[in-house]
Amino acid sequence: MFIDFFFRLKAYGVPVSIHEWITLHKALALNLNNCSLTSFYHIAKAILVKHEIHFDRYDLAFLDTFEDVETTDEMLEEILNGLKKVKELHLTEEEKRQMQELNLDQILRNFEEQLREGHYRDHVGGNKAIGTGGRSTQGAWGYNPAGIRIGQGVSRHRRAVQIAERRTFRNYDSAVTLDTRQMKVALSHLRSLLPIGPGDRLNLEETIDATCRNAGEIEFVWENKEKKASKVMLLMDVGGSMTPYAELVSRLFSAASSQIHKFKYFYFHNCVYQDIWIDIERNQSRSTMDILKSEDDDYKVIFIGDAEMAPSELTWVNGAIDYWYHNDTPGIVWLKRFREKFKNSIWLNPLPKRSWDYIQTIRMIRGIFPMFELTLDGLDEGVQYLISGKSALARA
Amino acid sequence: MNYFTGSDDYVLSPSLRDNVNVSIALGRPLIVKGEPGTGKTLLAHSIAKGLNKRLIIWNIKSNMKAREGLYVYDTVQRLNHARFGDGDVSDIKRYIKLGKLGEAFASPEQVVLLIDEIDKAELEFPNDLLNELDEMSFYIPETGETIKAKHRPIVIITSNSEKELPDPFLRRCVFHYIEFPEPELMAEIVKVHFPHIEKTLLREALKRFYWIREFDMLRKKPSTSELIDWLQALIVGGIPPKEVEKQIPFVGVLLKKKEDIDLVEKSGKTHYAFNSSGRTRDVY
Numbered sequence: 001m002f003i004d005f006f007f008r009l010k011a012y013g014v015p016v017s018i019h020e021w022i023t024l025h026k027a028l029a030l031n032l033n034n035c036s037l038t039s040f041y042h043i044a045k046a047i048l049v050k051h052e053i054h055f056d057r058y059d060l061a062f063l064d065t066f067e068d069v070e071t072t073d074e075m076l077e078e079i080l081n082g083l084k085k086v087k088e089l090h091l092t093e094e095e096k097r098q099m100q101e102l103n104l105d106q107i108l109r110n111f112e113e114q115l116r117e118g119h120y121r122d123h124v125g126g127n128k129a130i131g132t133g134g135r136s137t138q139g140a141w142g143y144n145p146a147g148i149r150i151g152q153g154v155s156r157h158r159r160a161v162q163i164a165e166r167r168t169f170r171n172y173d174s175a176v177t178l179d180t181r182q183m184k185v186a187l188s189h190l191r192s193l194l195p196i197g198p199g200d201r202l203n204l205e206e207t208i209d210a211t212c213r214n215a216g217e218i219e220f221v222w223e224n225k226e227k228k229a230s231k232v233m234l235l236m237d238v239g240g241s242m243t244p245y246a247e248l249v250s251r252l253f254s255a256a257s258s259q260i261h262k263f264k265y266f267y268f269h270n271c272v273y274q275d276i277w278i279d280i281e282r283n284q285s286r287s288t289m290d291i292l293k294s295e296d297d298d299y300k301v302i303f304i305g306d307a308e309m310a311p312s313e314l315t316w317v318n319g320a321i322d323y324w325y326h327n328d329t330p331g332i333v334w335l336k337r338f339r340e341k342f343k344n345s346i347w348l349n350p351l352p353k354r355s356w357d358y359i360q361t362i363r364m365i366r367g368i369f370p371m372f373e374l375t376l377d378g379l380d381e382g383v384q385y386l387i388s389g390k391s392a393l394a395r396a
Numbered sequence: 397m398n399y400f401t402g403s404d405d406y407v408l409s410p411s412l413r414d415n416v417n418v419s420i421a422l423g424r425p426l427i428v429k430g431e432p433g434t435g436k437t438l439l440a441h442s443i444a445k446g447l448n449k450r451l452i453i454w455n456i457k458s459n460m461k462a463r464e465g466l467y468v469y470d471t472v473q474r475l476n477h478a479r480f481g482d483g484d485v486s487d488i489k490r491y492i493k494l495g496k497l498g499e500a501f502a503s504p505e506q507v508v509l510l511i512d513e514i515d516k517a518e519l520e521f522p523n524d525l526l527n528e529l530d531e532m533s534f535y536i537p538e539t540g541e542t543i544k545a546k547h548r549p550i551v552i553i554t555s556n557s558e559k560e561l562p563d564p565f566l567r568r569c570v571f572h573y574i575e576f577p578e579p580e581l582m583a584e585i586v587k588v589h590f591p592h593i594e595k596t597l598l599r600e601a602l603k604r605f606y607w608i609r610e611f612d613m614l615r616k617k618p619s620t621s622e623l624i625d626w627l628q629a630l631i632v633g634g635i636p637p638k639e640v641e642k643q644i645p646f647v648g649v650l651l652k653k654k655e656d657i658d659l660v661e662k663s664g665k666t667h668y669a670f671n672s673s674g675r676t677r678d679v680y
Binding site for chain 2: 202
């Protein structure tokens with residue numbers, strides 16, 4: 001069953017290695033989990049899972065493997081539920097003496113019997129069964145010097161399976177949410193090394209050289225440190241069918257602007273034509289041709305849009321959705337021009353991937369740009385794709 | 397064996413306690429992650445206090461190299477000394493200064509080492525420390541010395557997840573994610589800081605605080621440390637609990653971004669904040 005757990009984790013997509021699995025066994029050999037399933041749940045999680053986005057999958061795998069396991073925690077919990085606190089029992093000296101005569105073996109036998117018979121529920125007072133406030137050898141708040149005390153403390157742990165069932169970490173799962181912080185992490189991969197910033201590293205060779213030239217008078221030579229910097233251009237679809245995603249997009253925008261050194265952003269509606277807007281209200285515009293001509297081609301270009309429109313908007317002259325807008329070049333040509341110029345470019349789509357095949361314009365745009373989902377996984381994948389240079393290769 | 401049970405100024409959840417003890421017993425570094433202000437750094441302080449050990453803090457900066465934690469060879473000073481003839485230049489040892497990690501290894505008794513905000517450094521930084529943290533020893537080529545830990549230090553590493561940590565590094569660590577505390581636990585935490593706080597004030601303030609955190613659209617959600625500051629402000633300002641019920645005094649302590657403050661203030665009247673971005677104009 002144990003090795004099952006390992007493979008279940010793998011099956012649910014938690015990246016576990018043998019290294020970590022052996023570490024877990026070391027911990028178990030030291031009995032760090034104290035024979036409790038709840039502690040085991042926490043410890044295994046700490047050793048096997050190294051990112052909170054995998055916690056939910058861990059919970060699922062744990063549920064799958066250990067759902068039917070009865071543990072001591074569980075039994076105790078059940079008994080506790082049957083016990084309610086009542087007034088303490090006051091006994092005479094004689095009665096106390098009588099009870100002291102029972103030995104532990106008897107008591108334990110009796111306890112097991114009672115437990116099997118399930119006498120503990122709603123049992124208050126009495127001399128024999130598990131209950132509260134009685135003279136029985138088992139139970140809470142009772143009086144018997146040799147008795148078994150169950151559950152006078154307050155249980156602090158929940159059952160492991162219950163914790164797993166709550167699935168508190170569902171929102172951390174990488175396929176679901178994207179908050180600004182997570183986006184920042186994903187986008188930070190875009191930064192590549194460029195020497196920037198003040199010189200603060202001593203160049204030893206040069207210093208010795210300069211010092212020698214200077215007749216032994218020490219002359220320090222400082223050099224630039226390498227710092228991460230990148231050039232990113234973001235083109236966002238605004239208005240129309242993108243409205244529900246506006247907040248998501250603006251978060252991506254705020255993450256990007258703080259994370260990236262040279263950052264340019266433009267807006268468009270459904271598709272790119274000869275003008276492209278530089279403000280979200282779409283009042284100020286810049287000529288697309290000008291951008292294609294004047295910007296460096298090492299910009300990494302990310303389009304964000306649902307790519308869902310009428311096919312005519314892509315393929316027709318004057319196909320733009322804005323009635324008063326005349327474009328003499330079809331949108332798809334402009335998109336292709338972007339792709340030609342900027343070798344490193346991708347398209348992020350907030351629509352779920354499974355729907356892409358059903359929308360014609362998405363299929364068409366996927367023929368031009370590699371498309372990724374606008375989720376943390378997709379963003380990560382897309383960014384990896386950009387920096388690995390695959391994007392430039394795929395063009396041919 | 398060391399068994400950490402917490403200290404009186406730190407509220408510890410059972411799972412975190414288990415994980416701390418696992419990391420101590422296995423001799424593996426414990427990585428603590430979580431939202432800012434959930435007490436990651438304080439944990440190391442609490443462990444040092446609870447186990448009565450010396451705490452060595454290594455604050456990571458963005459331009460740090462892993463080697464600086466081990467030792468620094470002060471070439472410039474040696475060069476200077478050689479130039480002006482003061483001091484014995486032939487003894488390289490004088491110019492080798494141990495870094496924080498080196499200090500923790502060289503210490504005669506077991507220490508708690510806190511590597512704070514490891515994600516601030518470059519991506520290669522944790523990888524450069526792999527071997528040193530595994531073996532708990534390192535070699536100084538300049539002097540031919542090997543510094544080896546007499547007692548494996550208890551290593552606590554905090555991360556704000558500004559960058560992802562590399563997998564080989566994570567494999568060697570025990571990982572704990574501090575969840576944002578539930579209101580009950582939060583009340584306990586607050587009581588550690590303000591033992592004499594008025595009950596109604598605490599209740600109202602917490603209600604407000606969790607209400608604000610409900611907003612999905614916040615750029616930066618307020619955290620525990622901001623709540624503590626806010627309560628301090630409320631207490632010093634002598635704000636009655638009823639006032640907190642009606643509005644949010646000193647909102648600037650909780651929310652640090654203009655957009656967030658606007659959002660919360662607007663939502664006092666409507667459900668605006670939940671469903672609109674207010675940014676787009678034409679909706680077809």
